[in-house]
Amino acid sequence: MSLQTVSLASLQQQIDAVSRPGQPVRLLAVSKLQPAAAIAALAAQGQRAFGENYVQEAAAKIQELAALALEWHLIGHLQSNKAEVAARSFHWVQTVDRPKLVEALARHRPPALPPLNVLIQVNIDDEDSKHGCQPAQVPALAEAIAAHARLRLRGLMAIPAPFPERDRRQAAFTRMRGLFDALAARHAHVDTLSMGMSSDFAEAIAAGSTMVRVGTALFGQRPTP
Ligand SMILES: *Cc1c(COP(=O)(O)O)cnc(C)c1O
DSSP states (O other): OOOOOOOHHHHHHHHHHHSOTTOOOEEEEEOTTOOHHHHHHHHHTTOOEEEESOHHHHHHHHHHTGGGOOEEEEOSOOOGGGHHHHHHHOSEEEEEOSHHHHHHHHHHSOTTSOOEEEEEEEOTTOOTTOOOBOGGGHHHHHHHHHTOTTEEEEEEEEOOOOOSSHHHHHHHHHHHHHHHHHHHHHOTTOOEEEOOOTTTHHHHHHTTOSEEEEOHHHHOSOOOO
């Protein structure tokens, strides 16, 4: 699939055009495999929040770009043995999906830093190929996160299946919004529902996404590793 690359301002306009009044949607620029110079160029246009998938690659870029004071989100699967580096490097981890990871991130978040913002990743279409917890596991995982002062539960993240049928895609987004509303009713700091990418961010926003993760549409095709 080839996607048209758009400017940051034009993407922001497209997002605003489909957002509900008074409910701004945040844009996370997904910069995995992109060089630090490409990130700095987007930051110079005003973009603050960046999403990365690979802990080692990200940690190097985060260090290189430290002077820009950007906000870094881990959106790739996190192995427990990388939890320490992740807890030191990122402001948000969007892929928390099991109790062991909750404990590891809480243990390794440095005391000098503010609490680590976390999202619970939900495998909303129950795909074997995807990480994320089951919807029924969200309440217990949320309680585990909320029990740690070094972590702050901010909401949910999902990567729904790219069904060809619009109504099946919409159904997954709508189920996620239902889970998010239930979570927000129980946990004070929950304000973020991360869903929607280059190809489907407008549909995700229509269903109630509060943060879209856009890579290809902003940066163009990713370099191969
Ligand atoms: C790569 C990635 C994105 C961005 O995908 P694009 O199609 O390039 O916009 C969003 N979310 C996650 C979890 C990703 O891994």
